[in-house]
Amino acid sequence: MTIHKILPYIEQRPLMYLKTKDIYLLDSFIGGYLSCQQIYDKNFNDIDFQSNFHEWLRKKFNFDLGFTWADYIFNISQNESANSVDVFFREYHLFKKENK
Template sequence: MNCLDLLAYIEKRPLMYLSEKNIKILESFITGYYLCEGLNDIPSQKDDIFREKFYYWLIEQFDFLQTTHTWRGLIEQIAKFENRDEFDCFFDYLRLFKENYGIVSTELELT
């Protein structure tokens, strides 16, 4: 399993993995995932595309974004502009990002 596959599970049942549907908690969860991966020398696969390209992809999609230090800051700006929930906004744009890069979750059979 990699981070993108895990995010698909979180999208389907967020309260199974997080204490609440909150973008800050999700960001902490993802950071913890990458920390665990690094500390245990687990080689990443598709993870790098999220870590390396999602932030820049968001900037390319929206010309009004102010540069922030994290993808979460960009999502917060987009959600505010679109008057949407940040958590749901993240997963909508993650889905579009994955489609843009032709990424399909191979391990998941979410029902």
């Protein structure tokens, strides 16, 4: 199962996968999932997700280098007074739409 197939499940029921709706917990989940997938899936094709999403966010919001995509999402959510996981999924859907 690719990261793109599991994220809709997390979006529907985030507290089933994360202790709290926190972007850094989601980042850890995604990182662990991708690491496990890379080790056990011979058809691993999600390797570019984090770097592509990171670069897309950085350019879209004109962020400096040296921060993670989770840091970018956290900053956006703080500026909007919104939940960081909700902001992630909003931006993730836009990212997917633009990169089909």
